[in-house]
Amino acid sequence: MMDTYNLVAPAVGEDYRGLLRAVAPLADVFGLLDKGPGTRMGESGREVLRRLGEHLLAADAVQAWPGSRIVGTSTQNRYLFRLDEESLEVLTTAASSLFDWVWPRLPEDLHFLRADGSTVLGTVAQEDDAWLELTAAEFDVVVGRLPRGVRLERG
Template sequence: MIELSTYDIAEPVTGDDYGELLRVLAPVATRFGLIVQMPFAVLHEPAREVLERLGGHLVDAMDTQAWPGSQIVGRMTVERFLFRLDAESLEVLVSSASSLYDWVNPMLPEDLHFLRSDGSVVLGTVAQEDDAWLQLTPAEYEGIAARIPRGVVLRRA
């Protein structure tokens, strides 16, 4: 069992700090996920463009009631898309938003999350609630701590 510590991201991550944080975390993750609240969300053009640009990186798409930080009660489901994280898909994420909290339907797919190869969470967000966190091993934290942008405020949970 991997020992993970949770670090809450205490302040909004925007602008250059947003892109830098994603770049710092990318080597820890192999995949990322995005949520589409179907059938209720009619996605706007920017969301459709992001999904189109990421299409070649798609690993899986599924109906679900749970994803990092969220659980739906009842019969409703959402569409969860999982993508391969590489330099090209990372740049789509960086260029498509200016904040972790921009990832909200219908303007963009929702709740960006980064995952390790075993499916465990590296970065989780619940964008509508301005909630974001990291789950890192001690070695991962040590490896990236000095590179985390100064504007990113972490609090150990």
């Protein structure tokens, strides 16, 4: 059974990098969003997508992703990338907080997924909302790896 654990305070700097490193072993893939047709992401965001290019697994127009659902017919572009040491390095150097992943400066709503597509880490960056979805065994492992500044609260 999965439980949800909300981040109580923003993980910034080393806490952000440590959080990503702590949960990365549970995930195979991560996703980022772009607003879609007729919009233009900032140069920083385009550079991040270029750096992640060789890790790209899929790019699809979607109406839902962890924590968000679009009502109506609009879509956003979701990019799914292979999560490995190289791509994790891009994520830890392109931003200093989960809540930095806001369009148009960067792609939006960073999320980590297991091989079965279930969420490990979800964010709605514009709302300063971030959470982990973990089994009890995963929680025990992750808590032991988290930096001291990262605080979780069961949801």
